[in-house]
Amino acid sequence: MTSPRLFGIARLIGTPESGIALATSASRAIENAQAVAPDERARALYQASRKGKIGWTNRRDACGVYNCFGLVWASRRTSIYEVSEIEKILSDDAYRRIDEATACIGDIVIYRHQTLGPLHAGLVVEARLVGSAVIPYILSKWSDSYGEDIHSYLDVPQQYLGCGIEFWTDRP
């Protein structure tokens, strides 16, 4: 590279990415990295995204460290970013697909774009009776900068509309 380094400041004072020891049930390492705290704009955007979402119940304000996959599979200790790691976990930890009707507390939901793969994952925390239907309610950490909300599995950000919704369980 012949020109002066553009990202010299980031190299000089940035936080080296680091993760924790994390592995699947088959002892395969899961690549992960702990996110830094959100900036003011992220916090403001999170609040803006929650406006009008009257069905959402906030559990936690905007924070770093973990993303949605880290909430589901790493107990909020870190973030998991790569699709390959998600598929690795689903396989090694013996998850299986189930119908929405049989989803119960502790199961997980994945919002999967037809061509782009998983966009988001959450934990089923409630099976709420709404009228005559049982609706899974999900605990979601929207990203490694946003907060946590409990919501109906259909009441999601606009980016997830059109995604396939998959329920998975580790139950035999």
Added chain:
Amino acid sequence: MLPFDQLEADSVAQLAFTVATPSALYGLLAQHPSVAAFKTALGTRTIDADDVLQRVRVWLGDFVPRIRFRHEAALCALVVAVESHGSKQIGEFIEELASLHVAELSMASRVARIANKRRKATLSANTAVIVKLGNVPSRTGGPRQDQVPSRVLIPNSFTSARVA
């Protein structure tokens, strides 16, 4: 709205803050109107590589350690927008971002790695050398010698073939 400002739009940031994987973020940004508008500006030369690098330098003035980089979403969008630009400076910019492993830019560097891989699969690298076998008479005017091969050579080499 100016092309750089469009990359900083809330709609771009919301994408970056609600999509967990860099590959999905890359794909969604590639379809975003702000990225399309920026590509158009690049194609019509309203913006050039120097403008891109200068804007990134300005953004990096807001870099704060241990806090998510304020312009990270815009940086992700910018990388997607300039990925296929053929210039060496843009290539170096994407390559350098892709080589970073700092937490403040974790998503941007991941998106850059995707873009860098795609770029190397689609653009050609160039190696050029100049060799003098004999003394060529100097001529006034014409393109500068050190601009080769990035210029058109005027084809008059043979009409002036002469006794050495």
Added chain:
Amino acid sequence: MALRLEYFVVAEGVAVDQLTNQVSLFNVLEEIKAPAFPALVHKAVAHGLWVIQNDLDIGTEHQVLLIIRLPDRAEHRLTTNFTVTHRRHRVTQLIEGIPLSTEGTLEFEVLLDGQHAARHLVDVERPPAIDGQAPTAT
């Protein structure tokens, strides 16, 4: 061969668009008409595009050897080393001042890591005399 030669051409000029990275070649050399000998080819560009066979080729180093065989059987050998960083890699050798002492064939042969890859031949001619007069040097 680790890399595949997509094409090899010798031309008068080459340009690479700095915006799109597209390459353009100008006036492919097929014949040279020299009014008299000795003569001099001011510039020729030997340009080839090499393509990797698989991703394992990324990071490998290679050498292009260009052999210029003059009509009088003299030879010039030019080596260019490069490291593969992209799926496609262009190698351009711009040669200034190729001496021609007689008619015949000007041959450009390109080898990769010692193995023959391609050949480009150019006819070197002296235009026929007019009215029986030999051509004069200009």
